[in-house]
Amino acid sequence: MNITTEGLYILMLLLIYTIIVLIFRILINKLSNIEEMFLRAHKRLAVVLSLVKSTYMGSFENLSTVYAIQQTLKVDLEKATWQEEALLKIEAKEIKMLHARWRVRRKEAAIYLGLLRTNNSRLALEKALSEEKEYSVKIYISNALTDILSPESLPIMLKSLIGSHKWYREKAISNILEYGEDFHPYFEQLLNTPEMEYIELLIKFASENIGEGMKKYLLHFVDDFDMIKENVTAYYNLANQAGTRTYQLTYVEADLLNLLERTCRTLSNIYYNDLAKDSYVNSPISIIKTNAFWALSKQKSVEALSALLSHIGESPYERTLTATIGQMLEDNPRFLYLIEEAFENEKDPKKINHISEILSGKVEYYILQLNTKNDGRSDKILKAIILNGKTNVLIGFINRNKNIDLENRLVRILREILVPESESCKAFQTYLNPKFLQKIGLEPIIQNKERHVQKKDPRLIRAVIGLTIVSVLAFPTYFCLKYYNMIWHLPPKISLKYFVTDFNYLLAYYSVAVNVSYLILMLFSYINLRKQSRLWNLKNVSMLFRNQMLPSISIVAPAYNEELTIIDSTNSLLNLNYPDYELIIVNDGSSDETLHTLISHYTLVRSEYLYKTSLTTEPIRGIYRNPSYPKLLVIDKSNGGKADSLNAGINVANKTFFCGIDADSLLEPDALLKLASMTLDESRETPALGGNIFPINGCTVEYGHISKTKIPDNAIARFQTIEYLRAFMSGRLGWEQLNSLLIISGAFGLFRKDRVISIGGYMTQKGIYAKDTVGEDMELVIRISRMLHESNQKFKILYAFNANCWTQVPEDLKSLKTQRYRWHRGLIDILFFHKKMILNPKYGSTGMLGLPYYLCFEAIGPMIEIQGYIMVVLAAFLGILDERLALLLFITTICLGIIVSLTSLLIAERENNYFSAGDVGKLIVFAVIENFGPRQLFSFWRVLGQFKVIWGSQSWGQIKRKGVRQS
DSSP, X not given: OOOOHHHHHHHHHHHHHHXXXXXXXXXXXXXXXXXXXXXXXXHHHHHHXXXXXXXXXXXXXXXXXXXXXXXXXXXXXXXXXXXXXXXXXXXXXXXXXXXXXXXXXXXXXXXXXXXHOOHHHHHHHHHHHHHOOOHHHHHHHHHHHHHHTOGGGHHHHHHTTTTOOHHHHHHHHHHHHTTGGGGHHHHHHTTTOOOHHHHHHHHHHHHHSOSHHHHHHHHHHHHTHHHHHHHHHHHHHHHHHHTSOOOOHHHHHHHHXXXXXXXXXXXXXXXHHHHTSHHHHTOSSHHHHHHHHHHHHHHOSHHHHHHHHTTXXXXXXXXXXXXXXXXXXXXXXXXXXXXXXXXXXXXXHHHXXXXXXXXXXXXXXXXXXXXXXXXHHHHHHHHHHHHTTOOHHHHHHHHHOOOHHHHHHXXXXXXXXXXXXXXXXXXXXXXXXXXXXXXXTOOOOOOOOSOOBOOOOHHHHHHHHHHHHHHHHHHHHHHHHHTTTTTTTSXXXXXXXXXXXXXXXXXXXXXHHHHHHHHHHHHHHHHHHHHHHHHHXXXXXXXXXXXXXXXXXXXXXXXXXXXXXXXXXXXXXXXXXXXXXXXXXXXXXOSSSHHHHHHHHHTOEEEOOOOOOOSOOSOEEEEEEOTTSTTEEEEEEOOOOHHHHHHHHHHHOOSSEEEEEOTTOEEOTTHHHHHHGGGGGOSSBOOEEEEEEEEOTTOEEETTEEEEOOOOSSHHHHHHHHHHHIIIIXXXXXXXXXXXXXXXXXXXXXXXXXXXXXTTSSOOTTSTTOOOOSOHHHHHHHHHHHHHHHTTOOBOOEEEEEEEEEEOOOOSHHHHHHHXXXXXXXXXXXXXXXXXXXXXXXGHHIIIIIHHHIIIIIIIHHHHHHHHHHHHHHHHHHTOOOHHHHHHHIIIIIIHHHHHHHHHHHHHHHHOOOSOHHHHHHHHHHHHHTTTTHHHHHHHHHHHHHHHHHHSOOBOOOOOOOOOEEO
């Protein structure tokens, strides 16, 4: 470096001045936010009074303010009489903006014109809908027209469906269905259409509107499905040949089958008496036959039950029949005797197994029957259930049982039928209490209490050794080459001086590179923050809660020994502000009372629940439900870890997306809404979305909701708060803007279910990769990106700055060290597994930008950083740390680090009022002192984590967690 000492002093003073400016800017911004809290009510009142005034004589020019207030207070603007001159001025401006260069501005114009609801606004929106090419803008225009709800807009909205992207079509159809009775004439006109878009529209309309005409159309689609498929295929064959339409014929059949599934599901739920006829029950089309079985079960008659029992054992409908008959039995316990009679009269062993599976939900009933005169039948049924492998409920009963007579009878039964080494026998040896096992002559299988023990991978270890050697020897090699002609002639002390000094300069260069990268990311973060904030403010309630506008979501929450907090967490997740979601709690083999706490509190019952096992997991013992809580589903399974539990939840999930969340984390009520609403702004596929994470340590929780937000009292947790702000508000916002986001936090992430299943789910020993990874959040995102790049599909991974999840962070050094070990080892494992992608143009910005950054600055960086710190200490010890070098290191490692942290805090507090003024002041202090020791310690732990990959235990370790503060 040619910069002089005086120049360095000037640069240092400029940076210190920047730090002071940032501190004052943060405090002023915080005080402004507090002031706004007092002014907001006054401002809203003023606007409302102006609206009332405008009903008679007033006018408006600030349409964005009117829109915001109208959404908050539901003011009826249609009753306002605007001054014609002002109205024309606003209207002309927004009509012009429908053709603006920026997509966000075109969306704003569409929303505002929908607010005006004038005839000119409607005509301009209709024209824009036919001309707009960007589907994410088209859906805003479609929503604006739906808000106006003029029947004259229907023809152009119908036309916009033809040839449109499926993403747009699904949402636009929902908008068209909002027209209700006004759409009926078009329904009649389109009845014989061969175009897929209109067929989809008709079926959805008929599915959501009960009536004889709707039923007739749905039954016609089922009855004449083969003919309809033939006509549609012929139409698209001709259209493709003529060049008038381009619709791949392979998609035609798949789309028609999906529509047939929807049609049959509607018929089985609403018109089940019509679908339960023999012609459908014996249909050669599996979709029709499966739904006909469900329609039969809805009739709840002896005849319907007998009809279902007559099909028992029929392949490939075994699971459907088990679930339908099980549901009938759950709804009507009086049917039990009919099923028992079928069991006793059946001679086919295969059918006996299926009937015993149905009866397995009544295990406790049959155990208690062992003490009655019907014990012979109960004895026989219990033996069949056990031989069929349905042992989970029985094991739970035995472990809780206090009745010695029942215990002796069960001992006799098990001694008669248990086969050593069978799956049932292993289950008993694993989970039954040792005293009972001794009575039936079995030895217990001791489970390994250490969870997440990963087998050593020799290739990974060799790669880490190579990476370590390169990190350590790279500079010495460069030094020897640089001073080759003179190094052998210099005294050792002089050579050491040159070596230490040059390495310190290397540390300075490295620090500049890291912090400048962060500052560049922050620039993109700021741009992204402004864009996301504007887009969120545009989304009104009618848009977000319109049917199928947002994707349906299954929240999957793994729980292991969470009995103290599980009810609060569940209540919180059951009360989210979202139109279509379900909650799946996965009890991962808890050794405490987690499962029984859930069962008792929500009065859950074990039920037969039909699901597809797409991912291999540890066995599911049972699924529990209560019709009074339709959103809640509880899975009880053998212990397998978080990733295995998420895979089990994915198997059972019924929605389009799933949201993985830690059971000890809390979502803000609108967090899911804010996160999922981002899908409206991307025409590209959005396979994964991530939310914002804050430490919950220090916050007060009341009945599953955060009643008071506060930074942690614990100093270690406060340093992590700064880290989280830096990582999320600068890192992830910036990477998302660059379309290179690689990490979705495991505490709060949203994923497309079908994409995750197609890549084999989360990595586990049970999965297709036969390996675990602690960095499941990052690894899953990279694997999705890899798959989509290899199939040449356009996509974007999204991050929402305002969708907040609050989770616990470690408060002791031992747990924090274990966490950093895990993070760094997980990162190295992921980079090694996906090494093919690094600097590979085939993988776009992920391969050329994101992964190289993580390799250089996150994987190799800590090793360089720690060596640099050692050299600084060595230079000071040898007395060769001159003033110029000390200034350079202070500027690059300390000053720039403080600026990065403070800028992150400024960005976080700009759009949201997260913390009090006092807490912000404390965070400023910790953002400064973090650079004088804690950050260096965290880097040192990451280096140790790298060495543990080579020599240490492969256990992931345990992290001590402290319960949240309850009010």
